[in-house]
Amino acid sequence: MIAGVIGAAGYAGAELVRLLAGHPGITGFALASISYEGGRIEHIYPNFLRRIEAALVKPEEVIPRSRVVFAALPHGVGEPFAKACIEKEIPFIDLSADFRFDRDQETFTAWYGKPFVHKELRSYSVYGLPELNRSRIRELAASKKVIIGNPGCYPTGASLGAFPALAKGIAGPGTIIVDSASGVTGGGREPIRSFHYPECADSLAPYKVGAHRHTPEIARNFQAMAARFAGSTQGPAVIFTPHLAPMNRGILSTIYIPLSASWRPKGVPGGAPRPPIKEIEEKAAEIRGVYADFYKAEPFVRVLPAELTAASGRVRQSNFCDISIHVDQAGTTLVAAAAIDNMVKGAAGQAVQNMNIIFGFDETDGLKAVPALF
Amino acid sequence: MIAGVIGAAGYAGAELVRLLAGHPGITGFALASISYEGGRIEHIYPNFLRRIEAALVKPEEVIPRSRVVFAALPHGVGEPFAKACIEKEIPFIDLSADFRFDRDQETFTAWYGKPFVHKELRSYSVYGLPELNRSRIRELAASKKVIIGNPGCYPTGASLGAFPALAKGIAGPGTIIVDSASGVTGGGREPIRSFHYPECADSLAPYKVGAHRHTPEIARNFQAMAARFAGSTQGPAVIFTPHLAPMNRGILSTIYIPLSASWRPKGVPGGAPRPPIKEIEEKAAEIRGVYADFYKAEPFVRVLPAELTAASGRVRQSNFCDISIHVDQAGTTLVAAAAIDNMVKGAAGQAVQNMNIIFGFDETDGLKAVPALF
């Protein structure tokens, strides 16, 4: 089938084309770019030469040719295309934030500064984190009218790293802290000073501390999971700090989750810190078991064995989310580390995964590559 | 005067020689290396050619020639040299952990697996974080018998980032979380797989989660500051997670400190996260002011203005610690980011600063360079 990609010249759009090029169900492309209309994808990214060579047309021309449409556009631009797709019963997978907040226009507007364009489209939309909403995605797909609000990169790793703890009562009351670092592709293709090589190479720094737009998305996901499984009506408070790391791809999130009383290891002495004792290790192993069980049917979540920590380099170019489980030496806090490739599971790969669910492909189609070794 | 460096062939030792080469009070060197005895510093590091060209002698030969002795040795090896220096009234500045815990042999042994060698030397030793112990360093220096336990790299940034909050009652009850990432030089000069270029380039990962030896040092520093200024008998609980980042130098620590009730901004609405409001920004500004005031006489701590976040790249090759102050959008937590160069303020530079204090040099002598711009 033909895949349409609107916004194919941006990093997420181009990565999507690259992944779809290896998908057994995709036979061709209709590519559009607002900025590069009339150009060709292989001129913008010569990597594509001899693989995908295609003109970039107007967005309007993409929809009639495609059986699925992806949009990798700035926030607030894509709703008209979503509308057109819904009318034609073409699944629409949106990589912007426009459909990530369901009907919650208030939160969207508070953070993104604009109202919904076509409010009514939210009847057909679902937040496309398969590990949270797979059955709803299938339901909408069956109805023929489906819009995917493809998740943000940071929320994907943060959510997957915390979900089992929230669902299974491991998380106790208190704030969850998500400390994340992303590679520079997360900032997109436009050259701006912060991403100029000499400005970011060999340096690490936080940015938008306490003010990043992915915070409400993380909080909403935490709440959704806590509500569904544990019946909580309120999710935990969240503090989220993103950092820019000197690497091309990858997000590593270190997530600090207060342990509920019943999940705290017994027999941990108080006082000055000491190296972790057996009781700590055993509790970590138990939690690791819960995580492994929780994700046992998930094709893209790997709960790592005790001897490994999550590393962004080990999921590079893949749709995996690697999670390692640790308990601090005082036995009060679960420290979960989650690694994803920001451009794959954090953007284009997850979009392909959503397409696979919608069309009943094997969920790993187009996403079977072993993560790059280096 | 002649500076002796035992362990000059390791990264910290060599960086020390590099810094001392630019110190107006140092006229020559006596360099020793256990592994490279008989070699020459400029053969091991050809960077030194035409600047410092010197043979590496036995450690025993260094002491009689030197007016100050630095040791950059593995933990547990340097005490005999410390003893010899004390006997000759030569200041001994130790970059290992041996003298970082004062008389607290129990903690040292729990984490480093060995007892003190010469317990009695602790009468002459002080933990050499000038921002905490400058006056005690001077006292011991005046007594002619002084051993500096030069701080660990992570504890330096973490402590400086939290001190004013602890001293001024900004920190409330609850655990302080220190999330840090270090450049690869922190792992030393020996080639091991984790630091092999293709294994760590383009990747970010935590390591030794909840189990890093710098945890008790951080906790002790927090307690010391809380005790001295605020009269607390007990310091806060600490969770510390180090990460390896794909860069040569630098540590960025993001520190999450629960705000005490009196320091929480008023008028912050509850519920779902929203972008920070004026009340949050004002409280952050107030705390920033406290930090700036606290450090106003410190030559190496820069409390950054509101529009900047700490970045490891901005203190590269310098002895500065940059601190940026943020308050999370719910108003419950101070997020302080602290950046140092792990090899300078985190090791060799701080050792020079300690020497300057001991000998009454200007504290910035040898440490005046503008941080590398790139």
Place this chain on the structure above:
Amino acid sequence: MIAGVIGAAGYAGAELVRLLAGHPGITGFALASISYEGGRIEHIYPNFLRRIEAALVKPEEVIPRSRVVFAALPHGVGEPFAKACIEKEIPFIDLSADFRFDRDQETFTAWYGKPFVHKELRSYSVYGLPELNRSRIRELAASKKVIIGNPGCYPTGASLGAFPALAKGIAGPGTIIVDSASGVTGGGREPIRSFHYPECADSLAPYKVGAHRHTPEIARNFQAMAARFAGSTQGPAVIFTPHLAPMNRGILSTIYIPLSASWRPKGVPGGAPRPPIKEIEEKAAEIRGVYADFYKAEPFVRVLPAELTAASGRVRQSNFCDISIHVDQAGTTLVAAAAIDNMVKGAAGQAVQNMNIIFGFDETDGLKAVPALF
């Protein structure tokens, strides 16, 4: 069919497993490692978790299980396995230098310091650069006894960059200079000081100048191509300088080829250098056309248009060799730049390409991925 890989724990072996995992004709693996016998591939490279999980057996156990055997071993170790495969009529694809020199034991011994182990095996071996020897590979494959001497990484890029010039009389008399830079994976997986992150990050340096073992392989390839097409009995002299570049993967070779009299552009003024004139650009375009024509049937060679220069980043993770064609402003020298991924076209990918030729698969099977965009 089952693919056997001896030496699967090294970088080239592991990359081979990664590529074969996506090959439609490979249904399973038999993996061996001399150093890690008894271990598991996914423990050594956790990237493989959930994709390829397999025990590493003894090399002897691999052969009987496999329909094709790859060896990624140190030079001089694999001949006994080659012999065993020939006896069983199993194609043997050797990534070491052992079979790269055909019957020329003298050159092999001069550079690699050892004699051939089983001299007679050279009746069945061919240097596996498909662009040079595809038909001979097919002939041997048809005979059921085939050993591939898979090319070295530097010779692959250098040869492809120079072949059309040699074949079509563009190259005149005089020395060809090959100036190349490689990513650090070229040095293999063993941690040694030169490849320790802080020693090679942010630095570029030549190594083994005039003395690298790939020199005779490059010279032999140049001669072979000159001889076959142009009837030369002697190839050009070659100077080869490798450099280590601070990146994981990729080789960029800049090749300086003296133009033959008939290929020099006319009308170029002498004297001081000036910016290239129309005559230069036109001659470059003409040569580019010859290159494009020469490679028109090659699935993995991309001759770039005038506006692009070859960049190692654009062939990353792919089996492509990108070539850009330039003429110096005095009109005397062809400057060809050739980029490959050292681990793919320079090692594992080329081995897969050879397997595809031997077994009659589509030559791009397992090698269809679009080069990584970043």
Place this chain on the structure above:
Amino acid sequence: MIAGVIGAAGYAGAELVRLLAGHPGITGFALASISYEGGRIEHIYPNFLRRIEAALVKPEEVIPRSRVVFAALPHGVGEPFAKACIEKEIPFIDLSADFRFDRDQETFTAWYGKPFVHKELRSYSVYGLPELNRSRIRELAASKKVIIGNPGCYPTGASLGAFPALAKGIAGPGTIIVDSASGVTGGGREPIRSFHYPECADSLAPYKVGAHRHTPEIARNFQAMAARFAGSTQGPAVIFTPHLAPMNRGILSTIYIPLSASWRPKGVPGGAPRPPIKEIEEKAAEIRGVYADFYKAEPFVRVLPAELTAASGRVRQSNFCDISIHVDQAGTTLVAAAAIDNMVKGAAGQAVQNMNIIFGFDETDGLKAVPALF
């Protein structure tokens, strides 16, 4: 004395301020920026906080306050400031190309597309490569009217790497090939796509092949040296290929120089390449000796011993040029590798060196730092 810097907000200008901040003869600054007039240097580069905090004024205001004026401006902009300085007898050190070609307006115009603005200023100007023109710099300084055309980054390394061979008859007839790679700071501070982190990280590529503006400067320098020492009326032909390397700083130039008949090693067998023999090594040692002797009085040129190759990482942050000497295995070509820091010896450091010569400071003042170890 007060140093004026016009163009202080660019990379070269800021690096100059950083170096001058450590110069014992500089007591203050007058800084100007055309783009950031009215701003402050420490806002543009927060690295400067607490070290150099200064407003950026209009260029016109700089001159009256300064005893030396540096200009780090785009080509073709600075001549009016040069004129004003000459009138006031203030030394003017220009980091643009405006004064690099002496009276040769033709070459300048051919490559830079504009005529000289004040042709007559060339009576006072000299190409500021101290190793070539130190005595002329002194002469002009004595006359009180001096303009320095500070050399380009590539020409500096290329020239120093070839000078002794040209001066001493080691270079024979034939083209000299200069193959260079530069760190990304060479492209300046403005964010453009080629220097956007994800576009250049982990990749190496040539650019402007055969067409880079530094070619005529290199050729002129070669000719000047050949003429002065060897009496040649014509310099060698030059081919120059620059590459962009994924690192912040540094240039590594590999220079291929045909050996004159009398400098070719004897007794080198012809035929296929073989590893270098004793005769080759001895000739390399002899040439190395000539280089060492040639530069024995130069404070910033280090001719490396046989066991080292030049590496850009070993001169980082310093004004050194490291040169390693090699002879190819056929004995026809000298391969000299030259490493500089593009921002120091290739720009700001050389400008300081020129100032030191003009004012009679020690030539290493402000430039004594040991190269950064990592």
